[in-house]
Amino acid sequence: MTTNIRINADRLWESLMELAKIGATEKGGVCRLALTDLDRDARDLFVKWCKEAGCTVSVDNMGNIFARRPGRDNSLPPIMTGSHIDTQPTGGKFDGCYGVMAGLEVIRTLNDYNYETGAPVEVVVWTNEEGSRFAPAMVASGVFAGAFDVNYGLSRADVDGKTMGEELKRIGYAGTEECGKRPVGAFFEAHIEQGPILEAENKTIGVVQGVQGIRWYEVTVTGMEAHAGPTPMERRRDALVGTSEMVLAVNRIGMSNLPYACATVGMLQNMPNSRNVIPGRVFFTVDFRHPDAKILEKMGAELKAEVERISKQRRLDTEFKEIWYSPPVKFADECVAAVAQASKDLGYEGRPIISGAGHDAVYLSRVAPTGMVFVPCKDGISHNEIEDAKKEDLAAGCDVLLRAMVDRANAAAAG
Ligand code: HGY
Ligand code: MN
Numbered sequence: 001m002t003t004n005i006r007i008n009a010d011r012l013w014e015s016l017m018e019l020a021k022i023g024a025t026e027k028g029g030v031c032r033l034a035l036t037d038l039d040r041d042a043r044d045l046f047v048k049w050c051k052e053a054g055c056t057v058s059v060d061n062m063g064n065i066f067a068r069r070p071g072r073d074n075s076l077p078p079i080m081t082g083s084h085i086d087t088q089p090t091g092g093k094f095d096g097c098y099g100v101m102a103g104l105e106v107i108r109t110l111n112d113y114n115y116e117t118g119a120p121v122e123v124v125v126w127t128n129e130e131g132s133r134f135a136p137a138m139v140a141s142g143v144f145a146g147a148f149d150v151n152y153g154l155s156r157a158d159v160d161g162k163t164m165g166e167e168l169k170r171i172g173y174a175g176t177e178e179c180g181k182r183p184v185g186a187f188f189e190a191h192i193e194q195g196p197i198l199e200a201e202n203k204t205i206g207v208v209q210g211v212q213g214i215r216w217y218e219v220t221v222t223g224m225e226a227h228a229g230p231t232p233m234e235r236r237r238d239a240l241v242g243t244s245e246m247v248l249a250v251n252r253i254g255m256s257n258l259p260y261a262c263a264t265v266g267m268l269q270n271m272p273n274s275r276n277v278i279p280g281r282v283f284f285t286v287d288f289r290h291p292d293a294k295i296l297e298k299m300g301a302e303l304k305a306e307v308e309r310i311s312k313q314r315r316l317d318t319e320f321k322e323i324w325y326s327p328p329v330k331f332a333d334e335c336v337a338a339v340a341q342a343s344k345d346l347g348y349e350g351r352p353i354i355s356g357a358g359h360d361a362v363y364l365s366r367v368a369p370t371g372m373v374f375v376p377c378k379d380g381i382s383h384n385e386i387e388d389a390k391k392e393d394l395a396a397g398c399d400v401l402l403r404a405m406v407d408r409a410n411a412a413a414a415g
């Protein structure tokens with residue numbers, strides 16, 4: 001590929017800032033939960049921009065959006081890139097959106113230079129990557145890769161009982177194309193690191209080798225509601241006291257499997273949540289992560305044993321459910337090499353790195369050679385409204401993405 005092609009850093013930044021206006025929060029973040037009206041508005045903007053860039057746009061029955069730019073040989077499977085535009089409730093401007101806008105910028109730049117790739121290229125918005133409104137995370141790329149069937153995906157419900165299928169119809173993104181039938185030649189995802197390593201080492205590009213494993217659990221602890229006044233301490237079956245010991249156990253298990261383990265209780269609902277009623281029932285979630293599948297499994301087994309011990313000791317009834325397992329993933333050598341070579345050609349020292357966060361690339365790696373490009377984010381903070389990144393780093397990652405994609409698209413056409 002001619003080395004003088006560069007993406008337009010200002011256009012990439014402006015598109016990110018424009019997209020971030022949809023669901024903008026007071027603190028400078030974005031709250032745009034999957035399949036809300038705001039998600040619809042962001043999808044509409046993405047589709048409009050893609051059509052302005054000459055792409056043909058299609059939507060599958062999980063609401064995944066595919067924008068296609070033809071190549072020299074359109075019988076070849078496309079080189080795909082993309083990410084997500086749904087956010088956490090206190091999300092930032094860059095998580096997911098960077099990967100989608102970088103993909104669009106690749107297409108816009110190829111148009112600027114009238115550059116024809118060997119194979120076609122496609123940019124994708126994957127539905128509900130965050131797993132915040134609907135669990136699990138990455139569910140639509142999971143359906144695409146055959147990890148979940150489409151009925152499972154469409155039946156995922158939010159806390160109000162609204163399903164993904166109903167909400168896709170409501171916002172007009174229940175596509176007709178069968179999810180997963182689309183060929184993929186290779187998939188690349190550009191993303192902010194969401195951790196501190198690249199910034200701490202003053203590196204611009206992360207050459208992602210793979211993604212650590214993830215296990216999600218849901219725990220419902222049932223005791224006995226009673227009056228906070230006349231009920232003697234020794235007679236109580238307090239679900240929140242038992243839960244508190246379980247939450248500390250989650251943290252203890254994480255701390256005892258360092259240096260790589262991560263352990264988080266992110267959601268907790270206390271019922272009836274009234275100041276003078278002893279809590280009768282508590283629901284909480286657990287997010288365990290580790291790059292080693294065996295250690296991750298051991299962490300889950302330790303937690304199950306601790307939950308049973310605490311329940312027995314405090315005379316509580318507890319339901320302990322594993323609701324999602326995403327095994328550790330290693331990306332394809334040819335894609336990792338394409339990202340590393342592109343970084344080198346552009347004068348960046350590509351830092352090999354394992355992703356702590358899950359991404360749609362996890363599931364795409366089951367159906368196509370897959371790679372990721374990371375760029376630093378400020379103080380390594382993400383899933384927070386203060387999430388920030390430098391324009392020049394975002395542009396560097398997008399230039400690497402463009403080169404890696406063109407390398408694979410032309411290699412495919414060369415046969
Ligand atoms: O949970 C994750 O790692 C991603 O943000 N969905
Ligand atoms: Mn993300």
Ligand code: MN
Nearest residue numbers: 088095130383
């Ligand atoms: Mn995220």
